[in-house]
Amino acid sequence: MTDDRSDALAERFRPRASEPMAEMFDEVSGRYDLLNRVLSLGQDTAWRRAMWREVPEEARAVLDVCTGSGVSLPGLRRPGRLLVGIDVSLRMLELAADEQRATGWAPRLACADAFRLPLRDACLDAITVAFGVRNLRPHDDALAELARVLKPGGRLVVLEATAPAPGWTAPLHRFYLERIVPAAGRLSDDPSAYHYLSRSVLAFGAGAEFEAALAAAGFVIARRRSFLMGATRLWTARRFGAGQNAAVSPSAVQDARPGSTGRPGAGGAVEEEWRAWGIVQALLSAGLASTLIYAGWLMGKSGGDLPLPGWSRGAAWILIGGGALAFGVRTVALVVRLLSGRPRS
Numbered sequence: 001m002t003d004d005r006s007d008a009l010a011e012r013f014r015p016r017a018s019e020p021m022a023e024m025f026d027e028v029s030g031r032y033d034l035l036n037r038v039l040s041l042g043q044d045t046a047w048r049r050a051m052w053r054e055v056p057e058e059a060r061a062v063l064d065v066c067t068g069s070g071v072s073l074p075g076l077r078r079p080g081r082l083l084v085g086i087d088v089s090l091r092m093l094e095l096a097a098d099e100q101r102a103t104g105w106a107p108r109l110a111c112a113d114a115f116r117l118p119l120r121d122a123c124l125d126a127i128t129v130a131f132g133v134r135n136l137r138p139h140d141d142a143l144a145e146l147a148r149v150l151k152p153g154g155r156l157v158v159l160e161a162t163a164p165a166p167g168w169t170a171p172l173h174r175f176y177l178e179r180i181v182p183a184a185g186r187l188s189d190d191p192s193a194y195h196y197l198s199r200s201v202l203a204f205g206a207g208a209e210f211e212a213a214l215a216a217a218g219f220v221i222a223r224r225r226s227f228l229m230g231a232t233r234l235w236t237a238r239r240f241g242a243g244q245n246a247a248v249s250p251s252a253v254q255d256a257r258p259g260s261t262g263r264p265g266a267g268g269a270v271e272e273e274w275r276a277w278g279i280v281q282a283l284l285s286a287g288l289a290s291t292l293i294y295a296g297w298l299m300g301k302s303g304g305d306l307p308l309p310g311w312s313r314g315a316a317w318i319l320i321g322g323g324a325l326a327f328g329v330r331t332v333a334l335v336v337r338l339l340s341g342r343p344r345s
Contacts, residue, residue, distance in 0.1 A: 012196050013203070015137055018088045018113045025068070025089035027190040032092075033069055035194075036131070039184055040232070041336055047159055047227055047234070048072055048130055054157040054223065054236045059125035063149070065114050066132025070096025073107050076128065086112045114142055119149045126150075130159040134204035143217035152241030156219060158210075162226075162233045165206040169229045176231075177201055207233050228339050282334040289327035296320045 011020040052075035067085030136142035164173035185194020219237035
């Protein structure tokens, strides 16, 4: 069994391993999204929402690569926009079709290899890839193919799980990837897929090599963000063609065209205000949880000295314990949201 798993892992890591990847995702498709939600601590939707915001509203033709079960597709829908999702896993695409059919919307889906996209040159305004680019090895070849189908100036938005960066959280992050992720994979139909997930994230690195591959493929990074202390990263890049200056980062140039974003720094001020308010809520929630825990300790210490009948004492324990648990959970949720980045839209 161990040899079989090692062979499967080796096959998945070989260059352009489209067939082994298709087989793996076909196998895990049933619980894949559920386990993603659990392993991301419920934050994957917020991260995808951040990815959606990076796609220009005026983009008329958008491709979602490694679309899987189509989780990213609803947020990319716009009136008049051509939206296409591709994946090597036919089973995943069938789930995507079933899910969207229930909403009355039928996206265009294609079972295709990201290294040989069935699209003509320079036909897309934007491409998104959520938690899939690390599976496209070698990255140089995959990014070259994405650049081929993007128009000059087109936008590439990549959301990806990354390996621990140097810092005080690195040991915890590594423990999570090496121990928790494979253990959670036991709930899957193919536990070896989650050993692959862990190793593929560690092999992908913290992002420096990927950024070098972006530059080599003709992309200039316009924006980069990290979530959950660097466990997930988001890159927004533009493809530059002939006649365009790739030496100037778009983030250094203010867009003053009609319909562009407002005054510089407005978004940052809103985010700072949201973060300050989130910190206040987290501190208040933590304080209430601590107070209730202390009250429970005092009540337990007093024993039978409190003049409370039996039913009142039981009700008090339920209120104190339930309140402490509720405010404790809320504190954790607020902290996770603060570490994840932007406010919910």
